[in-house]
Amino acid sequence: DAGVIQSPRHEVTEMGQEVTLRCKPISGHDYLFWYRQTMMRGLELLIYFNNNVPIDDSGMPEDRFSAKMPNASFSTLKIQPSEPRDSAVYFCASTQGLAGTDTQYFGPGTRLTVL
């Protein structure tokens, strides 16, 4: 298995531009998570899906952030418009079974820099 795949690995954009991050979970996993990691705030859960349905988006910081999961093998996290404070590493993770008790498999992350 290729593991969780994220693209792009690095993204540099200018303030105000739209940014789309992509994630392909491990086949057969029914939970998908989006996290953000910064030095100041550590690792934060933004949103998670179960069977393609958003379950908890309470971590999404603002309306500028949106996430979708159109099918079991693909999810996107979009920031529009982007701001410098959105600069962070964004991780996608997936698991099968109960979200809180099963191992989460993390992708390599997307390092986002907003100038």
Place this chain on the structure above:
Amino acid sequence: AQSVAQPEDQVNVAEGNPLTVKCTYSVSGNPYLFWYVQYPNRGLQFLLKYITGDNLVKGSYGFEAEFNKSQTSFHLKKPSALVSDSALYFCAVRDNTDKLIFGTGTRLQVFP
């Protein structure tokens, strides 16, 4: 609210010596506890978890963790550290909405 605390930002240890990375938790009900490791420029990797059963949990790469209910701790340990163990270690707890709450992380530096 469920939470974990990692009191040390960094732990330094010489290769071959035992290591301990500390974690304390606060939960209502039975705790589900996890350790993850993050190597540079990589995503987090699962090391071990405590759900129920034996208080000593064995995980990947020779790591183990001891669940101590009276001290509300779940410290990560390894008898003999390797330079390759140098990484960022995260403790996590399941909250009552079934999400994982991660600690702030502890950077482990193993010196040759």
